[in-house]
Amino acid sequence: MNKLNDLPYQTILFDGKWGIGKTKYIMDSINDKENVYYISLFGKKDINVFYQELYYLLLSKHKVKFKKVIDKIGKINFSQFGFNISIPLISDIFESIQEELENTTNITIIIDDLERKKDEFDIREVFGFVDSITKKEGTKVVLVASSDNFSTETKKNFEEYTEKSLDRIYKISTYSKDAPQKILGDDIWSAIEEIYQDNELKNLRTLEKANLFIKEVIKVIPSSIFTSKINKEDIYKICFSVVLFEVDYKGEMQPLTENDGKNHRAFHEAYNSKEKVPNYIWHYILKQNLNNPMMSKFIPTFLEWFSTGDFSKHQFNEIVKLVNTYVESRHPLFMSEEQIVKESEQFSTFINNLGQDISLKNILQRLDELANIIEKTELKFNYQADEVVKWITNSYDFNSYNDYDDTYFDILMRRESKFINEVLSKLQFKIKSNYKNNQIAVMVANAKKLDFTHNETNETAEFLRFFDRLKDEEKDNVVQEMKNNKWFLPLPLGEITDSHWTYCHNIFQCIVEIDGRVKASIIKDVHDFCEREIEDATDKIFKYRLRSLIKQYLSV
Template identity: 30%
Template sequence: MRADCIYDIIKKFGCFSYDCILFDGPWGIGKTYAIDKALEEQENVCSISMFGLQNSQQIYHEVLCQFVLKNNKAGKIAGAATEVLDGISNIWKSVSSVKEVLQSIAREKELFLLLSKGFDSLHIIVIDDLERVSDRINIEEVFGIVEELKKCNNVKIILVANIDELQENNKEIFKKHNEKVIDRIYHITEKPEKINWGEIGIHAGFMQEFLSVHKVKNLRTLKKAQRFYDDVYILVNQIDNQQFKDEIRLICFAIVVESTDNLYYKQNDNEDDSNKKIFNELHNELLYRILLYLQEVRSSRNLVNILLEYYNNQIVLSTSDIMLEYKIFLQAGNKPNYFKTDDEIRRILPKIEDDIVKATTIGELNRNADEYEMWSETIGEDNASMLDKYREIVRNLLWNEVKKENEDILGYSYDLWHLEAEKVKEIYEEERNAVRKMVIQHYVDYLKETTKGKMAFEYSRKLREYCANNYYKEIIKENIDKLYNRKSFPVDEIDSVQYHTCYNIMSVLYHINQDRFLEYSDELSKQCDNMSAHRMDVLIREIIRIID
């Protein structure tokens, strides 16, 4: 049964002889949505979620508060409540205030049962999320309350549940007692056919087209997908290109729907067929399944990758990330690159190469180079000169970042940039390592000349930190000979900053080769004055204490 049927059933509920009905169906099928639509014009409705209630008797508190103690739609009832509360002392002599009445669950129950005798129109109580009932609450208790509410004048009950998700102990109770309490159960198997998508913030045209291809059954999944798109849209709302925004939305929906509902996941029916098993494993990879939604998009696969990683909380997405992808989107023309001919690809390659030359950030450079190499390789176009340009530019940009004291960028592998082209990956790693060597050589060359000043201290501190990294340690080892000179030790006339710089250098020397360091230090201490030898001895003992 489609969830649309809920609307017609509830509209006729007042004429039915049923006092309690239950709508059963999977989570997200649209039960609550359809019920809310059917009851939106009904004056006297109380909606309760069992999720979060710690005591079944709280149901009475909810119906009392929602039906009686409100004055927006139920003025007559509010007036009746006043009369009842004015005379409440005749029933409970010990009660001195309304507040005390409401603090007593038992009294709330009695108050509502008494007050319901004056109901002259239909009152509907919706009890939702029955399967999410707390461990402290037994379904039998809830059924007992429903039985009591059914006896009230002009009160009907709608229960909402996913019976399959009831806890095992509650399933047995449900099977035993449901026929006594529930007059009819409606099984909802399909989401509503007619949904006002605008009301839930989803573009109707997009949704109709999306569902015509991808048979999503879970309305909650679609709402989740819309929320993800709303999140990403904050970063794209300044872009004046509706097609790009539409593709962003499609990618967001593809990511959420396939990650949640696994529409295109295929079970391997024949485990003995190894070839089929391997084929299924490849096609069951999440990224592959997501791409099944995106066969007509112009946007790059890298955009899909970064949005998927953002959805999985693996990265922080920025406006600059989106803008770089937008530039690639514009380069692709009106037809996705994947569907272009060789000649069409050749026509866009010069523009991409121009963007490579003009790139001012590593991210922009890498994404354009990746795009160029991937398509030029596909059509057999010679890309050697472009790769040479890329090598030179990426090294310069990395070095410029280092000079701006952004050395952390040297710790980022090509994975951070979502590179796919193997040659670009290889060059990036080679140049990243080359710049790492340049950094160490620069520090060592500076320190071999002087250990004076704040710059020398900073270089020595970084050199000491890099010693903890095995990759950098090997580079330092290749350059260490330059630091075996008198300037690296606290001898002769020095100041406090220089003293700490020498400590850092001595720590590096000891870390690389302890025997050589101690032998050199012993020889140097015989050549300098007593105070210099004493300072060296203090630092050596401190270094040995910390490292060993």
């Protein structure tokens, strides 16, 4: 574009995919140039709309030069408010313009977005215009298109006329190497270049959107927050990664590569955790590459900000406080003997040195490192396993047993120190015991109800899932609890509700499923219990209901 006047061609086509920067590069190259006129066909429905915009464009640049042209055309109203043009006169106007510019050289008309015109706008009319205007020496026309995005009919006509009407076609497959740096500027580019290279971006619009978002963030957040722990470079990286995920990835987590799949911890955090999208960005786009890893806490806030425009100052300030107050734990291997002895004197000292938002895994890792070096050096270790377990269970939510099953603990218990393995064993027992007691308490409470919500009727399924995760001895203990509590059956006495009857069916289905999961059958015991209830009852409808359940589910 910079050498356009030196080229022998009058008609040129730049053809390339969307997003590689065709329009931006052209606009940058024609900035402040005389006798260059740019028109986009975006949304235009016919050639007349194109002619009218071109006329306005020419007139706006040459008001004085064209005043006598306007004076010659009686049907045009010229006023301080602009020009009102009668569409039937467009061709006359254009002829008048050509006459006035006969002595002007090096005129360039750029027609962009050929593929974005309306379907009813026949592209052959554009080529007709090109043939007509370029008969005048010194007039050049540059067409810009993404031919891959033409409709079938337009593509057919386009291919037919390009050979006849165009002197030169340039196929643009990628943007210039310095385009990303020019868009983002040196500071931002140096921060995000590695992320950019890892993701092989082909769309400059992602960079433009990232640049705008970074500018928005930097403008909104106070400059006073930047410290040795909170730095602009990490802000740039997070913003760019968020935009990349939302724009290029279209908000979808990409399938793992073979190498990524080998990191099971990263996989779990990105695909199975509650904060899976922020974790995905952290592990697979940022690749944990921040100057301060604690800055990753900003990812959910910036993701919400870019996606919805919603920015919570309170939430942002809380994260700032968290990042600034976090003290990174020192590895015991690098501590002096005096430091290790001091930290191992009281568990409360260890707790006070932890970050406010540290995960359970990291706590156990830190404890293991400390206990391991103390055990191997035979220093005195004053922590008690029970106090550690008590603090962990009070500090973390273990209501969901799904996240803390035997497999989870079996993996965690492959640790170096004897102390941490004792902690894990006791923690596992306590969590499972609490969960078992909670599950049994729910089922006992339901056995006393006469009406059930939808969620309550489904609690038998959750109980069964819990039962499946137990070891054989634990299953026997739970079966005994069921037997002691009338098999958790809310007896269908008197007037009952539909939900009560549904729950009774669910209990019997649960009993049948459990029977197939234990060594000794429980069907006879349940059958005998029901027969005793029938024998003791005087309510004939109740007897009928219970016999129907026995017949449907229990075969002795």
